[in-house]
Amino acid sequence: MPRRVVHGGVRAHVSRFTALGLIAMLAVLFAPIGFTAAAPREQGGVNIRILPINRARLLAGQRFDFRVEVSGALASNSDAGAYTVLINGTPASQVFGKEPTKTNVAVNSAELTWRGVSLNQAGKYDIYVEAGPAKRSVSYEVVRPQANGRPAKNVVLMIADGMSWPSLTIARLTSRGQTEGKYNELLEMDRMEATGYFSTSGYDSIATDSANSAAAFASGQKGVVNAMNIYEDNTTSTEDDPRVEHIVDILKRTRNMAIGIVSTAEIEDATPAAMIAYTRRRSDYQPIIDQMFERKPEVLMGGGAAYFIPKSTAGSRRTDERDVLKQFRDAGYTLVANRAEMNAAGTPERLLGLFHPSNMNVYIDRAQTRDPAVLGPYTDQPSLIEMTQKSLDVLANTPNGRQNGFFLMIEAGSVDKQYHPMDWERGTADLIEFDQSLAVVKGFAAQRSDTLVVVVADHGHSISVYGTYDTTKGPGNPDGIGTYDQARFPTYVDRDGDKFPDSWSPSRTLAVGFANHPEYRDDFLFNPRPLSPTIQDPNAAQGVTRFVPNPARDPQGVLIGANIPRNSGTEVHSVDDTPMFASGPGSAYFRGYHDNTDMFFGMMNALNIDATRNASQPTGSAAGTAIGFVMALSVVVGASRYLRRPGTEGVGPISFMVHKAARFGTALRAAAASFRATLHDDR
Numbered sequence: 001m002p003r004r005v006v007h008g009g010v011r012a013h014v015s016r017f018t019a020l021g022l023i024a025m026l027a028v029l030f031a032p033i034g035f036t037a038a039a040p041r042e043q044g045g046v047n048i049r050i051l052p053i054n055r056a057r058l059l060a061g062q063r064f065d066f067r068v069e070v071s072g073a074l075a076s077n078s079d080a081g082a083y084t085v086l087i088n089g090t091p092a093s094q095v096f097g098k099e100p101t102k103t104n105v106a107v108n109s110a111e112l113t114w115r116g117v118s119l120n121q122a123g124k125y126d127i128y129v130e131a132g133p134a135k136r137s138v139s140y141e142v143v144r145p146q147a148n149g150r151p152a153k154n155v156v157l158m159i160a161d162g163m164s165w166p167s168l169t170i171a172r173l174t175s176r177g178q179t180e181g182k183y184n185e186l187l188e189m190d191r192m193e194a195t196g197y198f199s200t201s202g203y204d205s206i207a208t209d210s211a212n213s214a215a216a217f218a219s220g221q222k223g224v225v226n227a228m229n230i231y232e233d234n235t236t237s238t239e240d241d242p243r244v245e246h247i248v249d250i251l252k253r254t255r256n257m258a259i260g261i262v263s264t265a266e267i268e269d270a271t272p273a274a275m276i277a278y279t280r281r282r283s284d285y286q287p288i289i290d291q292m293f294e295r296k297p298e299v300l301m302g303g304g305a306a307y308f309i310p311k312s313t314a315g316s317r318r319t320d321e322r323d324v325l326k327q328f329r330d331a332g333y334t335l336v337a338n339r340a341e342m343n344a345a346g347t348p349e350r351l352l353g354l355f356h357p358s359n360m361n362v363y364i365d366r367a368q369t370r371d372p373a374v375l376g377p378y379t380d381q382p383s384l385i386e387m388t389q390k391s392l393d394v395l396a397n398t399p400n401g402r403q404n405g406f407f408l409m410i411e412a413g414s415v416d417k418q419y420h421p422m423d424w425e426r427g428t429a430d431l432i433e434f435d436q437s438l439a440v441v442k443g444f445a446a447q448r449s450d451t452l453v454v455v456v457a458d459h460g461h462s463i464s465v466y467g468t469y470d471t472t473k474g475p476g477n478p479d480g481i482g483t484y485d486q487a488r489f490p491t492y493v494d495r496d497g498d499k500f501p502d503s504w505s506p507s508r509t510l511a512v513g514f515a516n517h518p519e520y521r522d523d524f525l526f527n528p529r530p531l532s533p534t535i536q537d538p539n540a541a542q543g544v545t546r547f548v549p550n551p552a553r554d555p556q557g558v559l560i561g562a563n564i565p566r567n568s569g570t571e572v573h574s575v576d577d578t579p580m581f582a583s584g585p586g587s588a589y590f591r592g593y594h595d596n597t598d599m600f601f602g603m604m605n606a607l608n609i610d611a612t613r614n615a616s617q618p619t620g621s622a623a624g625t626a627i628g629f630v631m632a633l634s635v636v637v638g639a640s641r642y643l644r645r646p647g648t649e650g651v652g653p654i655s656f657m658v659h660k661a662a663r664f665g666t667a668l669r670a671a672a673a674s675f676r677a678t679l680h681d682d683r
């Protein structure tokens with residue numbers, strides 16, 4: 001019923017009877033909108049699906065693909081041309097200034113697609129589609145950013161993947177400690193200008209993954225699990241789904257800003273990739289890297305080198321012979337493969353740092369335990385703190401960064417990756433490292449007051465701290481857990497003042513649990529080596545995936561039963577609202593409750609982005625071409641200058657590094673593979 005109110009005479013009718021309109025609006029509000037808006041509803045044997053979905057919010061000028069899918073027993077293929085598609089009463093082709101592409105994905109299915117269109121005026125847009133007996137309408141909100149006061153020149157978006165509110169408590173307790181119930185010092189995150197919280201659901205499910213949730217920050221749209229900056233269409237291809245222009249494309253197109261993407265995860269992993277790629281499937285690493293290369297962010301640093309080298313090179317995980325490292329080098333990038341090289345690189349115009357074939361090792365393993373069996377040959381990986389400093393140095397000095405500003409995304413990828421196996425100490429150390437990286441960003445911003453800093457998680461985990469554990473009571477003794485007055489205070493010590501506890505095995509540790517888990521054992525003690533909590537059940541029937549406790553982890557621990565499906569080998573994301581902090585120009589927006597899609601608009605507001613304009617437009621197309629030519633020439637000059645520089649030739653270091661990894665030892669690689677398998681790569 002409420003879907004029809006915007007059509008023709010009925011609309012006039014409703015506008016005369018405001019009460020009826022109100023009732024219709026309430027009906028829309030209380031209906032399960034996320035589901036009904038996304039899923040087609042059959043009317044007279046015909047379904048209509050409109051993408052973007054109902055209640056989508058777009059930036060004025062933000063480019064998107066608009067698609068209407070009509071299917072069902074009575075949806076004859078020949079109908080496509082006869083469908084009515086109106087935007088505020090005007091035919092869509094007239095509004096967009098172009099005709100749609102017409103396709104038939106299947107028998108009794110027809111699609112109309114307008115690619116790369118935009119709506120340039122702010123306001124509400126009612127979309128009405130009529131196909132045979134079926135009618136359907138959705139509405140979009142188009143907004144024009146407005147900086148509240150002086151606009152920001154730069155934005156640094158910091159994402160602690162999987163951080164929840166209790167994560168902050170645990171980091172503060174272990175990093176700063178308390179004296180008689182008061183913290184000795186606060187975290188950097190505790191000392192920001194704005195504090196808020198936000199919800200993270202996608203349009204397919206209340207529970208999100210990192211692709212979907214990070215893409216909400218990047219393009220302001222709700223998505224589906226595993227997807228980035230697209231609306232899922234009815235084809236099987238993961239590359240052709242209707243796109244909505246993301247932050248990197250907008251900032252490059254409208255202002256030619258410099259871009260930096262930094263993560264401790266594989267750089268092609270969900271959160272970093274969501275800033276810069278469009279895909280239905282986050283595990284499409286090769287196309288994601290192709291899209292990264294096309295966009296040429298000035299700074300790209302993290303793990304994931306195995307997808308940058310040709311298939312025939314030892315350690316490669318590519319399926320083709322493309323040498324992406326060589327392509328980056330040829331495009332003028334300085335390539336670095338370890339901390340020493342990164343430090344020696346100075347401030348090149350373009351920097352690609354790949355420090356591990358897969359995810360970088362976590363802080364505890366990288367900087368504290370330094371166990372050769374865990375690190376392998378990767379003994380000189382930079383910290384996130386050092387990568388943060390380097391990326392700021394490069395972006396603030398690169399010509400377009402200096403002139404037009406920059407957007408830098410910094411992710412602590414392994415807070416999430418360590419919470420999944422319920423290794424809370426490793427997750428916490430990486431969160432402290434993230435917080436120390438924030439200290440670097442705040443130091444940078446304090447000197448200039450033109451930089452918005454936004455700190456968010458992308459989703460939560462069900463972690464909670466409820467007391468302490470007396471380790472003298474041995475492994476896995478529930479009576480060693482102190483609750484209420486018996487909890488007392490943990491005994492972590494930070495003698496060297498680096499904000500990390502010197503040891504994760506003090507006499508009294510924290511008691512930390514997770515609300516969802518597979519069946520596993522917990523002995524309440526720190527694991528000197530990372531181990532999966534589960535293994536695949538060797539007794540499971542053929543073709544059945546079922547996890548049981550890993551006999552090698554916490555063998556004396558208490559057995560904790562599964563409360564999630566047995567085919568999940570790790571803890572899963574929570575649906576809980578997650579923390580949000582901001583400082584600098586535009587930060588006031590980030591107070592109170594928000595939806596995750598709001599982050600995008602908050603950043604666009606702060607930068608005062610006009611997405612209806614292109615950076616090269618104001619000087620006219622001839623001048624634009626000249627600028628393009630000069631830019632291309634400077635790239636060539638830069639590349640040749642780079643090629644002449646001694647000591648930077650070729651892809652040597654990373655190839656060598658990956659090659660060594662391939663030979664590092666079958667046992668370790670097998671262990672790593674089984675560990676990765678339990679981590680469910682697709683989440």
Ligand SMILES: [Zn+2]
Nearest residue numbers: 162416573683
């Ligand atoms: Zn995760």
